Amino acid sequence: MFYNDTRRQINVLAEKMMKGNRCRNIFVIIAIAMTMFLISSIISIGSGYLKSAGRQQQMLNGTTADIILTNPSKQQLLALQQDNNVKSIGISRQIGFIDTTAYPRINSILLRWCDTAEWEQHIAPAVGTINGQYPASGNEIMLPSWVLERMGILEPVLGQAITVSFRYGYTDIHWQPLSEAADFTFSLCGWYEDYSSNKLYDNAVAYIAADFWQTSVANETNTKSALSLTVSAEGIDQLCAGLEPLNALQELTDLSKAGSSKHSAGPLAAALGMIVTIMVCGSLLIYNVFYISVTKDIQLYGQLKTLGMTKRQLRKMIDRQVRILSFWGILSGLAFSAATVFVIVPFGIRTLAGELIMDYAISPSYSPFVYAGAAVFSFITALASSRKPARIASMVSPIEAQCYMAADAPGKKSSRTARGNKVVQMAVRNVFRDKKGTVLVLASLFLGISLFVVVNGILAGLDVSYLADEYMEDDVVITAGAQTAFSRRVLADLQAAWGVQEVSYTTKLDGQWILDTDHIFEQYCADFCSAGTVPQSAAEQYVQGNTYQTYLYGIGEQDFYKAVELMGSSAEFSYDDFSYDEFCNGNLVFCASATIVPYEGTAINGTIELLLNGENYTVTVAPYYLSAKFREDGKTLIAPNIYASREWLERVGAAAEINRIALQTDSSERALAAVNAVLADYSGVTVTSKLEKIKELKASFRGITFLGNAISVILLGIGLMNFMNMMYVSVHSRSRELAVLESIGMTRRQLRHMLLIEGSTYALLTAVLVLTLGSAVLYGSFQLIKVQAAYAVFTYPFVSVGFSLAMIFLLCSLVPLLVYRAEAGFKI
Incomplete structure (x- = not known):
């Protein structure tokens, strides 16, 4: 064959x-x-x-490296270079510090050298825009752009001379100073955008050339070094275990697990x-x-x-x-x-x-x-x-x-009857003649409309005004920059401004030392440092045994009762258990956790000592941590922020500058404009309003709405094309049958009425599915969202559902008529 x-x-x-x-x-x-x-x-x-x-x-x-090992030994370096799990190795060295006394908005500037592999493979990919090149000669320096801005250099130029006071060594407590501070003139060879956690603490890293330190008192034995490693995912745990035990000068940081979202x-x-x-x-x-x-x-x-x-x-x-x-x-x-x-x-x-x-x-x-x-x-x-x-x-x-014939329905035929509307019965029977096709069309229409309803239903429950309340308790918050000094006069001017109903403010003492006599902050600080975002230099700078450097805030009566109320939401007591007089006498302080260490509501018990003007004051700590953003933006040093009585601080001679003013207004544009007018003569002031936050959130939600609706419209379009194709073939395949019906006396008006009922039946069935199963899907989806957004309030999207179903009824009614019009010329 x-x-x-x-x-x-x-x-x-x-x-x-x-x-x-x-x-x-x-x-x-x-x-x-x-x-x-x-x-x-x-x-x-x-x-x-x-x-x-x-x-x-x-x-x-601040790096793409997975692991950082400080002060590695030669044996460790050799072993790592031969490890197949290690993809890249970079070396850096801390040479010294720039004295930032002349720049109050800069806490510290560390001078660091790194080799080519470290810069190109680990540092450069983890920073923003880089202008210029890495330092090549002895006096060249590269700085973060925000440091240049706070130095007053708003338009830096390559080759620009920058004179600063600098000293070698003493990059942390384990390394001794190698020289006295002396003025040195650097040549600016570049600057970069810094987004690292160092910036949160106003700490910066400046990069220098190898020539700068290799011809100085600094060398490989009297300065701190760090080895940065990029490691394959399966080899990280094994590599970390292989580096143990570490000596007193070594620290191993696993950045691969930091910030796992x-x-x-x-x-x-x-x-x-x-x-x-x-x-x-x-x-x-x-x-x-x-x-x-x-x-x-x-x-x-x-x-x-x-x-x-x-x-x-x-x-x-x-x-x-x-x-x-x-x-x-x-x-x-x-x-x-x-x-x-x-x-x-x-x-x-x-x-x-x-x-x-x-x-x-x-x-x-x-x-x-x-x-x-x-x-x-x-x-x-x-x-x-x-x-x-x-x-x-x-x-x-x-x-x-x-x-x-595609329209033939298998199974038992219904008996003939003289009762009822024959056109309606015929139309409904036609819908279910091809059950599989009907199910497919209904499934497509249901999926498209349900997604549209779910997106709009969830967004309807996420009221931006409730969400704005999550971000801000006050209508307007005014924050002073490090160089801005508010006079008491501004408080009276703000109180007199149009639409302002209430004014409260806090004061701030930077770098305040506290003595943790009862070791109540020990676990908190350990958790803070293990979060993976705290530079070792910052930990050593702000912690000395059980003495910590922190921010000390002064608050008034309104904020006192608000703090007690917040604690009461986590505990079985009310503000009646606390005396404002006791607070004003300096016997009680509040603690607020950091954003990265969510201790809000965690119990705490004991006393601490505040070191104010050379005097030690023993105070009792309130029994629960406050939220990280209580009257602040969540920024802390290592220890929690401390909130004491503003009145008491003034009595003991520790009065501080106003750093934050909170206003309650009538939430109008006019009130916000009046506040801005009062602050027009102040520079370095940040004004945040709930009104503007609501506008921002609405803009963000418009994007989410557009994206979700775009996808749902496309899916709905697929469903409508399914329906159009189904109706076209249904009418086309029944052309002979329709012609026979017309020949035995059925008018074209009755035929159009029958097809109109067929289309409306699809729309009605889709509506039933959306209002029952679709509503259940919406409610279930909303409960999942509510886990992440507790402020959400379930609101059924009647307008969206009504609009979508009206469109479906309109289209499902028109399509059969248009198809019939195109096929109406068929004869027996």
Whole structure:
């Protein structure tokens, strides 16, 4: 038996059938293109979010290294260089400090040298914009841009001379001073944007050339060094264990675990859920289009089988059509993605990140593998969706094909009756004649509308005014810069300003030392230092045994009762258990934890000593920690912030400058303008208003709303195309039946009424699903959101639901009539 090669004939026949199904081709190409576009966009946004979160942590760390080992021995260095898990090694050395007495807004400037590998592979990728080059000669220096700004150099120039007081050594308590402070003139060779945690403490790192220290009193034995390592993920724990035990001068820091975001799983799960939903909707449309197309052309397939075409050849012919349509669909999706990717991906990451990731860390991902993967997913979706229709076409016999009618309903026929509206009964029966097609259309419409309702329902519950209350308790907060001194006169002026109802303020003493006699801060400080964002130099500067340097704030009566009220929310007592007179006599202070150490509500018991003007004052600490942002922005040193009576501090001669003023206003634009007018003569002042915060949040929510609604509209569009295709084929396949009905007396008005009821039935069933199952999905989704946003209030989106269902009723009613109008010329 000789093999008969019919591939060419099958391909020609497949292409001719495609030419006769232009409407189907358009639907399939659009479905594949949208599936391709949405999958590639969501994967790019999800991967970009994770990349941005990782980059932000690296920028906070100030390095891309995974592990830092201080003062490594030669044996350790040799072993690490031979370790296959170590990808890169960089070395740095702390040479000395610049005296910052002349710059009160700068706490310290550490001079550091690093080798080429450290700078190029670890430091440079973890900082912002770099201007200039790394220092090459002895007197060149590179500084953070914020340091230059606080030095008064607003427009730095390469080669600019900068004279500072500098000393070698004493970079921490383990290393002795190597010289006295002396003026030295550096040449500015560059500057960089610093986003590390050093900046939070007003500490900076300046980079110098090797020549600067190699020809000085500093050398490898009397200065602190650090080894930075990039290690494979599976080798980190093993490497850390291998470096133990450490000597007294060594410290091992694992940065790979610092700042591991608990929020990363949420966006990733959301992205995976969206991809699955899109693939399901896309496959529903593709499957429905091919299914209806096959049933429409089933008689043709039967004739081909009569002529000798085998089941395998029929499947090959349909597969050929799928491959051609997939090619053009994927190509269209790629073209659309390429045209919009540089707008959609950054916008999507920014929307998904919210307040979790800062703008400077946003890192869009444009990997070609993402688009290749999306193309493969889209092709697999199209191929899988066409499997069953192809099997139906191949399995039908020639005799069955000639008698086949897609609208025929199997099973028992209902008995004839004279009761009821025959047009309505016929319409409802027609809807369920093809149960599988009906289910597919309803599923597509339900998914699209439900996503639209869920997005708008969740956002309706996230009232920005409640969210603004989470950020700010006061209507307006005025914060003074380090160089700004408020006079008492400004308080009276603010109280007299239009719309201002209440004024309260705090004072601040920087660098106040406290003695922890009862060791009540020991565990807190240990947790703070283990958070992974505290430089060793800062820990050694602010902690000396059980003596800590911290911020001491003075508060008034209003803030006292607010502090007690906040503690009362975590404990079984009220502010009646505390005496304001006792507070004013200096017998009681409050402690507030840092943002990175959430001790709010944690019990604390004991006394501390405040060192004020050479005198020691023993005070009792209130029994619970306050929130990190109580009357502050969450910034602390190592120890908790201390809040004492402002009146008592003034009596003991420790009065401080006003650092923060809080206002309660009538929340109007006019009141904010009046406050700004009072502060017009003050520089270095930051004014934050709840009114402006609400505007910012509304703008952010508009982005989330747009992104969610855009996806839901696309999914709804897939559902509507499913419905349009279903109705077109339904009317087309019943053209002979409709003509017979018209010949026996049914008017065209009755026919249009019947089709209108059919479309309305789809809309009604979709509405029932949305109002029942969709509402349950909305409520369940909202409960998940409420875990992260306790301020959220469930609000059913009646307007969104009403609008979407009205659109569905309108479209589902119009489509059958338009299709019938196009097919009305059929005759028996």
